[in-house]
Amino acid sequence: MPDSDYRDIRTLDLFAEMADEHFTALMRGAYVQNFPAQIELITEGEPSDFLHIVLAGSVDLFSAWNDRETSMATVRPISTFILAATIKDAPYLMSARTLEKSRIVLIPSQDVRGIFDVDNNFARAIVTELAQCYRSVIKAQKDLKLRTSLERLANYLIRQQHHAGGGAEFKLDFEKRRLASVLGMTPENLSRAFKGLQPYGVKVNGTLITIEDQADLRRFAKPNPLIDDFST
Amino acid sequence: MPDSDYRDIRTLDLFAEMADEHFTALMRGAYVQNFPAQIELITEGEPSDFLHIVLAGSVDLFSAWNDRETSMATVRPISTFILAATIKDAPYLMSARTLEKSRIVLIPSQDVRGIFDVDNNFARAIVTELAQCYRSVIKAQKDLKLRTSLERLANYLIRQQHHAGGGAEFKLDFEKRRLASVLGMTPENLSRAFKGLQPYGVKVNGTLITIEDQADLRRFAKPNPLIDDFST
DNA sequence: TGAGCGATTTGACAATTATCAATCGTAGAT
DNA sequence: ATCTACGATTGATAATTGTCAAATCGCTCA
Numbered sequence: 001m002p003d004s005d006y007r008d009i010r011t012l013d014l015f016a017e018m019a020d021e022h023f024t025a026l027m028r029g030a031y032v033q034n035f036p037a038q039i040e041l042i043t044e045g046e047p048s049d050f051l052h053i054v055l056a057g058s059v060d061l062f063s064a065w066n067d068r069e070t071s072m073a074t075v076r077p078i079s080t081f082i083l084a085a086t087i088k089d090a091p092y093l094m095s096a097r098t099l100e101k102s103r104i105v106l107i108p109s110q111d112v113r114g115i116f117d118v119d120n121n122f123a124r125a126i127v128t129e130l131a132q133c134y135r136s137v138i139k140a141q142k143d144l145k146l147r148t149s150l151e152r153l154a155n156y157l158i159r160q161q162h163h164a165g166g167g168a169e170f171k172l173d174f175e176k177r178r179l180a181s182v183l184g185m186t187p188e189n190l191s192r193a194f195k196g197l198q199p200y201g202v203k204v205n206g207t208l209i210t211i212e213d214q215a216d217l218r219r220f221a222k223p224n225p226l227i228d229d230f231s232t
Numbered sequence: 233m234p235d236s237d238y239r240d241i242r243t244l245d246l247f248a249e250m251a252d253e254h255f256t257a258l259m260r261g262a263y264v265q266n267f268p269a270q271i272e273l274i275t276e277g278e279p280s281d282f283l284h285i286v287l288a289g290s291v292d293l294f295s296a297w298n299d300r301e302t303s304m305a306t307v308r309p310i311s312t313f314i315l316a317a318t319i320k321d322a323p324y325l326m327s328a329r330t331l332e333k334s335r336i337v338l339i340p341s342q343d344v345r346g347i348f349d350v351d352n353n354f355a356r357a358i359v360t361e362l363a364q365c366y367r368s369v370i371k372a373q374k375d376l377k378l379r380t381s382l383e384r385l386a387n388y389l390i391r392q393q394h395h396a397g398g399g400a401e402f403k404l405d406f407e408k409r410r411l412a413s414v415l416g417m418t419p420e421n422l423s424r425a426f427k428g429l430q431p432y433g434v435k436v437n438g439t440l441i442t443i444e445d446q447a448d449l450r451r452f453a454k455p456n457p458l459i460d461d462f463s464t
Numbered sequence: 465t466g467a468g469c470g471a472t473t474t475g476a477c478a479a480t481t482a483t484c485a486a487t488c489g490t491a492g493a494t
Numbered sequence: 495a496t497c498t499a500c501g502a503t504t505g506a507t508a509a510t511t512g513t514c515a516a517a518t519c520g521c522t523c524a
Contacts, residue, residue, distance in 0.1 A: 044458055065378040066454050072373065084363040084370075090464050093370050116359070120352045127348070127355060130362040131316040137369040138325050141304065144376055145416050146297040148480070176502065184377050186482060191503055206490090206502090222298050226276055232322050380510070408472070418512055423473050438472095438520080466524095473518070482509070487502100494497075 001032050001105075005055055008078055009105060012053070014129050017121040026115055030107040041096040041104065048085035048092055050106040054078065057102025060178065061094045071181035073140075074099070074174065083129060086112050099174065135232075142227045149185040153193045154221035155228055156183060157202065161211055168214075172207045233264050233337075237287055240310055241337060244285075246361050249353040258347055262339040273328045273336065280317035280324055282338040286310065289334025292410065293326045303413035305372075306331070306406065315361060318344050331406065367464070374459045381417040385425045386453035387460055388415060389434065393443055400446075404439045 006027060009015055015023055032055070035041065041052065044063055052059075059075040072094050075081045085092050086109040098104075116123055143152055156179075164170035172179060180190035194204045200220045201212035211217055225232065238259060241247055247255055264287070267273065273284065276295055284291075291307040304326050307313045317324050318341040330336075348355055375384055388411075396402035404411060412422035426436045432452045433444035443449055457464065 063374050063378065063458075065374065065456055065459065068378050070374070070377040072370070072377075084366045087359060088363045088367070088464075090367070091458065093367055093374070093458055116356075120355065123352065123355050123359060124348075126359050127319060127362060130359060130366055131320045134316045134362055134366045134369065135320070135322070135325055137366065137373060138304070141369060141373055141376070142295050142297065142302070142325070144373070145302040145304075146295065146300050150480090187502070188483080188504085189481060192481095195503095224297055226295075226323065226325055227297065232320075382510090419472070420474085420513080421511060424511095427473095467522105468524100469520100469522085471519085471521100474516085476515090477513080479512070480510080483507080485505090485507105487504075489502075490500090492498085492500105494495105 001027060001030065005032055005103075005105065008055060009053060012078060012080070014080060014083075014125045015122070017125055018115070018119045019121070022115045022119045022122060026107055026111055029111045030105055032103065032105050035098045035102050035104060037098050037100045037102075039098045041098065042082065042092050042094075044092050044095045046092055048082055048088075048090065048109050050082075051080060051086045051109055051112045052082055052096070053080045053105040053107070055103040055105060057104075058099045058174075059096050059102060059104070060099050061096050062181075063094045069181070070184070071178050074178075074182070080129070083126065084133065085109075087116065087126065087130075089113065099178075136230060139227050139230070144184055146227070149183060149189060150193050150196050151221060152183045152185075153190065154197055154200070154202075154217060155223050157197070157209060157211065158214075158218060158221055158223050159228055159230075160209075161214075168212065169208060169210050172209060176207075233259060233262065237264055237335075237337065240287060241285060244310060244312070246312060246315075246357045247354070249357055250347070250351045251353070254347045254351045254354060258339055258343055261343045262337055264335065264337050267330045267334050267336060269330055269332045269334075271330045273330065274314065274324050276324050276327045278324055280314055280320075280322065280341050282314075283312060283318045283341055283344045284314055284328070285312045285337035285339070287335040287337060289336075290331045290406075291328050291334060291336075292331050293328050294413075295326045301413070302416070303410055306410075306414070312361070315358065316365070317341075319348065319358065319362075321345065331410075368462060371459050371462070376416055378459070381415060381421060382425050382428050383453060384415045384417075385422065386429055386432070386434075386449060387455050389429070389441060389443065390446075390450060390453055390455050391460055391462075392441075393446075400444065401440060401442050404441060407439075 010023060054075050054077050056077050061072045061075060061081060063070055063072055082092060116126060161170050176190055177187045180187045200217045202217060203210040242255060286307050286309050288309050292303055293305045293307060293313060294301055294303045314324060348358060393402050408422055409419045412419045432449045434449060435442040
């Protein structure tokens with residue numbers, strides 16, 4: 001594994017505090033691979049053989065049932081995914097596919113569980129990571145159950161705007177069909193939802209969004225840190 | 233704290249493996265209290281001062297936004313809730329209220345975090361617990377995003393039947409308005425959903441459910457362990 | 465026993481969301 | 495530059511779900 005990758009991974013909260021020898025041991029069994037876009041990295045239901053880390057590119061976590069499919073989340077560099085399945089040695093609950101050319105690290109789950117047993121700092125970091133993940137899903141659940149699709153879109157745009165620096169203009173960071181799926185609606189419905197936000201000053205031009213009057217949109221969206229603030 | 237409570241708590245996976253002295257320390261700061269029904273134990277947004285344990289009774293975890301409210305989960309003895317908020321020292325994401333007369337243990341969050349820092353077995357148990365919680369929410373999310381309300385109800389009934397021992401007859405374990413909220417629908421809609429399952433052999437008499445032909449209902453519900461099996 | 469209360473059910477209707485088909489627009493290939 | 499493929503949009507329609515009001519059921523308690 002290239003040194004730069006090695007260092008990137010080491011800086012992740014999850015690995016930052018663990019003993020050198022344990023980190024080295026983990027990396028020894030790991031391998032890095034470049035995948036093209038649209039490759040299915042893991043399939044739900046399969047045993048969790050590897051903990052994955054996205055170094056570059058992006059990965060879609062999705063799930064299917066009865067011929068329907070939904071995007072659960074997007075993983076961007078640098079972060080891990082499938083940690084809970086790895087730790088529990090349980091089957092994956094979600095599938096994962098690359099959205100673009102991506103650089104992925106694979107760490108054998110067995111190694112992760114082994115080091116987890118002997119490195120207390122690592123175990124503690126895992127707690128923090130899992131607690132964070134758990135709270136994120138709870139927020140997503142609240143978003144889904146308490147809001148209409150129009151409200152979800154409005155709040156998504158506000159979050160995205162903030163994430164992009166807060167300017168009136170910003171770009172959507174993925175294609176609309178996937179955004180629709182993440183927000184729990186159909187692409188057609190998303191298209192109409194964008195129209196439905198026009199009265200609140202939202203302009204859409206392809207992937208470029210303009211929010212003319214933040215306050216106006218916020219009055220409609222009623223963003224709430226207990227749903228929309230992903231940092232806490 | 234009575235000895236029997238003390239022992240009950242000690243048998244929880246979360247506390248079973250920790251050092252005696254640490255468990256004793258935790259219990260020293262804890263207190264047990266009996267609450268009547270319909271008492272709001274915690275409110276979302278507030279700092280997480282206590283880890284809660286339900287010894288008897290039951291607790292509803294719910295959340296509100298913009299005058300809407302939804303039930304997220306029900307906690308039954310003996311288990312903890314609000315672990316993630318306690319560990320992260322972050323505000324509660326959900327409120328909690330007793331559904332009936334309940335016996336609750338309150339452990340100061342500060343104590344939990346303190347012991348977490350020094351007791352590695354406790355830290356490991358927390359990892360397992362959080363991973364379990366995380367996976368449960370992911371399953372709930374898939375249930376919500378991939379299924380219609382009729383399908384959610386059908387699968388809920390199948391789970392409930394299994395949980396009740398597998399007989400053709402069983403009782404719903406909470407009132408219908410709350411079931412509706414848990415399943416993400418209105419009480420009116422739930423009432424109609426029960427009707428909608430009649431063709432599949434579901435009979436409803438108050439809180440008593442009869443499933444005449446399991447196979448028939450399963451053909452419609454298409455239960456899936458990656459959504460419906462709460463044990464993995 | 466029966467009044468009173470709240471939960472549930474029903475009916476009528478409205479809002480939301482999904483589906484299907486057709487068209488548009490654009491980026492990449494030839 | 496034109497063609498092609500695919501995602502995005504639009505229109506028409508259907509299915510799903512929610513809302514409101516009224517009726518019904520079941521239970522508690524005087």
